[in-house]
Amino acid sequence: MAAKSPESSLMVNRHIDLCFDLDLAITAVDDTSEISKATSMVSTMPTVTVVDACTVCREGFQSGEGGKQLPCGHVYHAGCIASWLSLRNSCPLCRCSVPSKD
Template identity: 50%
Template sequence: MVDSFDLDLSLTMEDYHNAPTTTTTTKRPKSPSPEEVQVHVFAMPSVVDPLGVCTVCMEGFHSSCRNGKQAPCGHVYHFDCITKWLSLHNSCPLCRCKVSGHEISL
């Protein structure tokens, strides 16, 4: 009987010999406060009568909200939408370009 080596099986097997016996925890970076996010969004350039839709809420820029906020990458969003998004993520919702100086990871 000839023993054969199965690469697929060996790559998917758990390695019990080298498994760590203790678990380590990594600290998450501090999330920015809502006030810090709002300050950052206020500093973004305003765009009057932007075309298209806000890709966070998928609604147009209508008469009650005629101004949009422009991210550094050029994409435009409603003030409230980009504020909520940046409180959770540190990137543009469309292109994932880094938006603020905060290090946020989920």
């Protein structure tokens, strides 16, 4: 029987928790002054044509329906991202900070 390499032994013992609880993330509130500024940015975000699903609600976009694009490039339904930004001032997917409009 061949001996295991140190690298393969490390991989066996490595566990990465990839679970994401959207309800928990939505209920965890960030600094409210920054949140209200980020929420006001939704109307100024570019509207883009998309073919994928919104990662907040997991529903697809209707034909001809545009999504709101954050500075990081991720796209969401306007209502979904407005709800998210009312609690957190970051992208739901990559956690990039959404700059406030001053």
